Amino acid sequence: MSLVLERQLVLVAVLLLAAATLVQVAGVVFGRSAYRPTAGIYTAVVAVLAAAIAGRWVREGQGPFLTLYDILLSNLFSLAVLLLLVTASLPGVRSATLFASPLLLVLGVWLTGVSEIATPLPGAFDNAWLWVHVLSGKLFLGLNLAATAAASVMLLQGAVPSRRLAALAAQPQETEQQIWALFFVSFICHSVMLVAGAVWAHSAWGRYWSWDPLETWTLVTWLMLGGILHVRSTFRNLSQGVGHALMLAAFAVAFLTFFGVPFLSIAPHKGLM
């Protein structure tokens, strides 16, 4: 696949995400469920991005693992896949796409402005642990986004009493349980990512932990996730809103760690030497 076609596919995906965002807003305005059209659009986004990634993979002879463009492209794809799967199987958290869609749109717009030139992968990237690390990281981010976005909708419902908003999560108890279940699985995935990353770093760079900014912020994220689960156990009558707000804070840190820290600092994670 040519680079031009790849760029066009990315553009189509971005336009689709803009449409998904509009559909979500329209759903709130008209007080109707926007689940079906949104799921349709997400399916199209997944298909278009899958084609772009496959074409790039074949052309460059390597997966999208290294540059900012690679990371944004692959995460946009994995986030869309996971949101689609989660909302299909857990109706309680379908409202997540209200906030997830604009976030994906922002990532997509960012992607269109980034250089797409591929950098060859260093030899140290040829490692099974890297796969475990990358896949568990993507699972973490997708599941955590689904939980956090649904929790944010509940926060909004609490702050702005409106019947239309209330219709977004008709069974708050079920939604609440599913949010925390997703959050817990995302914590497991994050733990796997941390361990696999350390094993990979040890075999590739000869150190399993070196307190670089990315590692430090990943540890902070992990402590926040575990800490939030602890807070719920420690303070049994914690209000729902506080739990959701803490979740939002942890997601913000995780998001900045994924997309901010690796590109501001340090060579090893970019593998350039």
Next chain:
Amino acid sequence: MMSLLRKLASLRLTLVGMILLAVLAVIASRRADVDAGVTVVPLAILVINLLAALLTNRSFRAQTGLLVFHVGLLLVFVFIGLTVLLRFDGHAEVLQGTAFDAAQVETVDQGRWHDNRLDGLEFYQGEVRINYLPGLNRQDTHSTIEYRTGSGELRRVAIGDTRTASIDGYRIAATFNKGFALLLQWSGDDGSEILGAVHMPSFPEFDWKQVTTWTTPAGQEVELELDFDRPVSSDTSAWTFGDTSMAYTVHVAVAGDAPRTLQKGESARLEGGAIRAVDLRVWMAYQIEYVPFLPWLFVAAMLAIGGLAAHFARRYLPATVPAGTDKKEDALAHVARA
């Protein structure tokens, strides 16, 4: 006694320990004057807190998965602590065609209880081949070394990238750092003959500056520059590091004297003797590391993760099933897989 244990097991203390660990980790990673060792304090708080909780908190008795997770976590903390006390981390450059010399090891970090056995470490440096793609993009590394295993068998392996060698419990890993070395023969006016190597700066990192200063056995400071007749590395095409058969010139400069050039086999007179350019070699830098509990650290971490998964299956999974659904497995298949 029991009431003290209960106080030490407080879940609020856990939160304090976690917050302290996070804050100190961020500070230590941002400020050069704060050592990551300060994280030992919150880790110690968490270990004591967790031990007390494991002994007194009933939640663990009723929830096996949670218990396994926290025991795994405790073991992770303990193994990290032991590793910090026992570990050794150092770097050494080894010249092609020679044996590793413990005296050349630069210690990066050594645990308080580490029993240094580097003097007994023996291996021999063979050929080095490192392939580069255009843009100076390092690909596969093959550094051949020879050593004797515990049973006396001679082993020859090419290490690099994800392959390391383990000799006497020390892990030998190739680093990205390597370069050329000049093999020089010193013939002193006093009749002394010394064969030695001068390591030039890292290559291709300092491709543009293959210069170093060297003090002769007679005490004179000399600047040596290695100049290849044709470029060795390339930014625009693929090339391989490790070949030493190419033509080169050595520039020898001494303060106040006109610089001289030497080809392979030629000599130059200096104060108190003469040097002869004998040969070109490569040197390879290794990380020499001793991390005894690493496999156990991994086992403990996996135990913790298994415990978490079990806890999830028992505590959270049933609650996520939408009311009135009996197709529980279908509805949650992806969550269970994840």
